[in-house]
Amino acid sequence: MKQSSQTIVGLRVDVDTYRGARDGVPRLLKLFDEYQIHASFFFSVGPDNNGRQFWRLWHPAYFKRFIRTSFAGVHYHFNGALWRGPVIGRRVADIIQCADKAGHEVGLHAWDHHKWMSKTEQMSPLELRVELEKGYQLLSQVLGRDVECSAAAGWRCSEPTLTEKEAFPFRYNSDCRGKFIFVPAQGMAPQIPVTLPTYEELIGRHGITRKNYNQHILEQIKTNQLNVYNIHAEVEGSAQFGLFKQWLQLATEQQFIIVPLGALLDKDYIQWPKDGIVNVDLSGDDEWQSHQASVIQQSVDD
Numbered sequence: 001m002k003q004s005s006q007t008i009v010g011l012r013v014d015v016d017t018y019r020g021a022r023d024g025v026p027r028l029l030k031l032f033d034e035y036q037i038h039a040s041f042f043f044s045v046g047p048d049n050n051g052r053q054f055w056r057l058w059h060p061a062y063f064k065r066f067i068r069t070s071f072a073g074v075h076y077h078f079n080g081a082l083w084r085g086p087v088i089g090r091r092v093a094d095i096i097q098c099a100d101k102a103g104h105e106v107g108l109h110a111w112d113h114h115k116w117m118s119k120t121e122q123m124s125p126l127e128l129r130v131e132l133e134k135g136y137q138l139l140s141q142v143l144g145r146d147v148e149c150s151a152a153a154g155w156r157c158s159e160p161t162l163t164e165k166e167a168f169p170f171r172y173n174s175d176c177r178g179k180f181i182f183v184p185a186q187g188m189a190p191q192i193p194v195t196l197p198t199y200e201e202l203i204g205r206h207g208i209t210r211k212n213y214n215q216h217i218l219e220q221i222k223t224n225q226l227n228v229y230n231i232h233a234e235v236e237g238s239a240q241f242g243l244f245k246q247w248l249q250l251a252t253e254q255q256f257i258i259v260p261l262g263a264l265l266d267k268d269y270i271q272w273p274k275d276g277i278v279n280v281d282l283s284g285d286d287e288w289q290s291h292q293a294s295v296i297q298q299s300v301d302d
């Protein structure tokens with residue numbers, strides 16, 4: 001990134017569910033309007049089958065996480081557990097259009113979020129392409145133009161996914177956790193990794209409570225480094241809305257400049273460094289995620 005005295009924070013809002021899109025997004029849009037800021041919204045647009053995670057509660061690691069985050073105010077809903085979930089992009093097309101018209105960046109998160117989270121490793125390149133294609137088609141119909149960016153659900157991105165994404169006109173992808181913008185291979189769209197932890201990951205761990213959570217996040221934001229904060233319409237647009245509002249107020253008081261992720265692609269800097277993606281479980285929740293390879297290597301060397 002260009003040397004600058006300003007502290008810039010890319011703000012990414014993931015929308016995983018129908019409820020998140022219907023209730024969380026309008027609330028966040030209103031808040032962003034009050035603060036006169038823009039963010040990137042990544043929508044899951046296909047069937048909301050997230051309730052199917054209900055059936056995963058038998059898994060001890062998943063059960064542990066469910067209990068920890070439920071007490072912390074992350075609400076789970078059971079759409080698609082016993083019935084077919086609503087097709088989000090059709091039900092809330094007007095809300096997606098509102099986000100777009102208000103000047104926010106709108107990108108593709110997933111077709112079926114639950115399927116992507118649970119099956120992406122087993123999907124063939126063709127299946128991956130079909131999932132991306134279905135999501136792309138519906139979202140571009142809703143927007144009335146090409147979709148310019150995407151962010152894989154759950155930061156789950158395999159090598160074949162990277163390749164399949166190249167068939168779409170994405171200006172950038174945000175598929176992993178990491179520290180700086182990079183290209184996974186010559187000629188590929190750049191990756192803008194998420195640099196900061198999420199509420200769900202931190203709360204209830206290592207002495208992090210609702211009281212010190214915002215301060216903890218703000219302390220990790222620095223000038224002259226890539227800062228990307230990832231919130232969820234289902235969390236910060238819902239039960240943790242008040243907490244997030246406080247964060248935004250504090251970030252504004254510290255004069256942090258909040259931007260959509262696309263604005264982090266410095267136009268003067270065309271040659272992004274090359275780096276890879278590795279899929280590892282660092283959370284202890286038995287949930288793998290894609291990480292920027294050199295950052296993982298660095299932490300192993302340290």
Ligand SMILES: [Zn+2]
Nearest residue numbers: 014016153154
């Ligand atoms: Zn998601």
